[in-house]
Amino acid sequence: MGDPRCPVPPGYRVAGYRIGDQIGAGAWGSVYAAHGTGEPREVAVKFLGPARLSPGQRRTMAQIARSETRFSRRADHPHLIRTLAVVTVDDPAHQELDGAVALVMERAARSLQDVLAAARPRTAVPDADRLLAEVCAGLTHMHAAGWVHGDLKPGNVLLMPDGTAKLADFGLTAELEGTHAYAPPLGSPDHVPPEWWSERTGARGVALRPSADVWAFGVLTHQLLTGGLHPFLGATARARALAAQAYARGAAPLRLDDALPQRWRPVVAACLAADREERARVDLAALLPPAGGRGGLGGRGGQRSRGGSGDRRAVATRRGQRVGAVAGAGGLAAVAAVLLALAGAPEPTSAPPAADGSTPGPAVTAQPAGRPAVPSSGRPPSAGAIPAGSDVPAALRGPIEDAARRCPEPEITPVLIAAVLKAESGFDPQAARPESGEYGVAMWTPSVFNAWAQDGDHDGVKDYMDPADAIVSMGNYVCWLDQQFKHRGFTADLPALVAAGYRTSDKTVAEAGGVPERVRPHVTKVLGYLAEYGG
Numbered sequence: 001m002g003d004p005r006c007p008v009p010p011g012y013r014v015a016g017y018r019i020g021d022q023i024g025a026g027a028w029g030s031v032y033a034a035h036g037t038g039e040p041r042e043v044a045v046k047f048l049g050p051a052r053l054s055p056g057q058r059r060t061m062a063q064i065a066r067s068e069t070r071f072s073r074r075a076d077h078p079h080l081i082r083t084l085a086v087v088t089v090d091d092p093a094h095q096e097l098d099g100a101v102a103l104v105m106e107r108a109a110r111s112l113q114d115v116l117a118a119a120r121p122r123t124a125v126p127d128a129d130r131l132l133a134e135v136c137a138g139l140t141h142m143h144a145a146g147w148v149h150g151d152l153k154p155g156n157v158l159l160m161p162d163g164t165a166k167l168a169d170f171g172l173t174a175e176l177e178g179t180h181a182y183a184p185p186l187g188s189p190d191h192v193p194p195e196w197w198s199e200r201t202g203a204r205g206v207a208l209r210p211s212a213d214v215w216a217f218g219v220l221t222h223q224l225l226t227g228g229l230h231p232f233l234g235a236t237a238r239a240r241a242l243a244a245q246a247y248a249r250g251a252a253p254l255r256l257d258d259a260l261p262q263r264w265r266p267v268v269a270a271c272l273a274a275d276r277e278e279r280a281r282v283d284l285a286a287l288l289p290p291a292g293g294r295g296g297l298g299g300r301g302g303q304r305s306r307g308g309s310g311d312r313r314a315v316a317t318r319r320g321q322r323v324g325a326v327a328g329a330g331g332l333a334a335v336a337a338v339l340l341a342l343a344g345a346p347e348p349t350s351a352p353p354a355a356d357g358s359t360p361g362p363a364v365t366a367q368p369a370g371r372p373a374v375p376s377s378g379r380p381p382s383a384g385a386i387p388a389g390s391d392v393p394a395a396l397r398g399p400i401e402d403a404a405r406r407c408p409e410p411e412i413t414p415v416l417i418a419a420v421l422k423a424e425s426g427f428d429p430q431a432a433r434p435e436s437g438e439y440g441v442a443m444w445t446p447s448v449f450n451a452w453a454q455d456g457d458h459d460g461v462k463d464y465m466d467p468a469d470a471i472v473s474m475g476n477y478v479c480w481l482d483q484q485f486k487h488r489g490f491t492a493d494l495p496a497l498v499a500a501g502y503r504t505s506d507k508t509v510a511e512a513g514g515v516p517e518r519v520r521p522h523v524t525k526v527l528g529y530l531a532e533y534g535g
């Protein structure tokens with residue numbers, strides 16, 4: 001096999017960045033530190049191909065580069081590595097680089113693999129609960145957006161200089177087409193599920209399901225909490241994979257290491273369910289922490305701030321708030337509830353997960369982007385539909401319905417989104433409140449919009465003044481708010497909380513224990529419009 005990695009001369013310039021030292025190299029790419037004048041100045045640049053490849057490798061590399069490019073451009077979440085630019089190197093003078101794809105990313109300090117390399121045997125890595133919650137948040141977001149990561153492992157979880165965990169390496173990431181996606185057959189033997197080994201490789205690769213990520217999350221959790229131990233014993237990755245397959249056939253029981261904390265055992269056992277259908281019902285979102293809970297999972301959530309600088313990338317860290325929770329439809333939910341009760345943990349307070357195994361999240365498209373997903377909550381598409389004779393402008397109805405369809409939460413209906421829009425801007429796409437820095441039909445604060453932006457009309461631009469983008473992004477954000485409130489234990493008046501959260505932030509509402517007094521008149525307006533629309 002030729003070496004597919006790109007040697008890049010020091011000082012080489014790409015996308016306005018000057019390449020420095022090599023950080024590392026994977027099977028298909030080389031990653032370099034780079035320095036530029038933009039923000040951030042210190043970045044990492046990953047070069048993919050095309051040096052010295054056989055025709056077969058070239059095809060695989062092209063597929064990996066396409067995935068990395070496509071997903072990186074669309075990934076927008078506090079726990080996914082942010083890609084700042086993607087360029088194809090056009091430099092015939094450097095043949096080994098000419099045609100390579102260069103991804104300019106925010107630069108991490110190290111990976112979880114590095115952390116594990118320094119871990120004490122049979123001892124959880126520092127801050128393991130928070131790290132797991134953050135990995136879980138990134139993964140949940142990906143699944144909700146209709147993507148499977150496909151290569152979750154410690155080496156692909158990067159830690160930023162402030163310690164935040166972010167998922168990286170989207171080379172095997174694939175978009176769901178119904179129940180599964182396709183990716184090159186290149187998973188990491190220690191983290192692919194047992195059924196992966198007997199999957200047929202077709203022209204488009206192997207079938208990949210979200211349940212594969214759930215398995216990988218189970219392995220990773222076991223590793224982080226036991227100082228790196230794999231849940232299946234064996235001296236080599238091949239031996240461990242065979243042990244996992246024996247377990248899946250029912251030839252051996254699951255033997256989690258004694259060092260794995262009691263409260264995590266049901267979580268890991270559920271993620272490592274031998275039956276992939278059963279695994280698919282694990283609700284990763286339920287692992288995310290609510291406020292005021294107790295137990296071991298901590299985490300971060302993006303927080304939307306509306307006033308002043310309006311920097312919604314500010315994150316609230318809540319540690320030690322809740323034990324890991326597993327929930328699922330049907331049998332698994334009951335089993336998990338019993339296990340959690342035995343572990344002394346509170347039962348999940350969030351809404352029941354989707355019966356089809358999909359996990360709720362801020363942006364839900366369980367289908368390829370551009371095609372609306374059927375809500376996994378089972379909500380019929382017409383529930384909460386905008387009445388024909390209402391004042392909702394015809395031009396906004398499509399984006400409003402699209403935004404609602406992308407969210408599995410039953411409260412996020414077209415009429416709720418319409419009611420919030422009416423209260424925010426009176427449906428005026430040109431609305432502007434410069435004194436508070438809010439613009440467009442959804443009254444986005446630009447910096448806040450950047451963190452939640454979706455390209456609603458698929459024109460390649462995310463623009464808060466474009467109603468399609470503004471509304472679909474708003475749907476993304478209110479969906480996340482709704483889920484946050486449920487995870488925090490709120491069960492009543494969710495539309496009011498969502499309207500209040502949109503005007504303030506999830507944290508402000510949580511701290512007030514409900515609708516804060518100062519936004520009550522606004523929320524009353526939203527609820528009035530909602531009633532008018534029959535919601």
Ligand SMILES: Nc1ncnc2c1ncn2[C@@H]1O[C@H](COP(=O)(O)OP(=O)(O)OP(=O)(O)O)[C@@H](O)[C@H]1O
Pocket residue numbers: 023024025026027028029030031044046081105106107108109110111151155156158168169
């Ligand atoms: N944005 C980044 N910031 C800092 N380091 C990074 C970044 N992206 C990747 N790295 C590091 O660069 C190295 C190579 O990464 P790469 O994604 O190419 O391969 P890998 O994940 O290690 O291996 P494989 O390709 O086999 O999965 C890894 O050590 C990784 O931690």
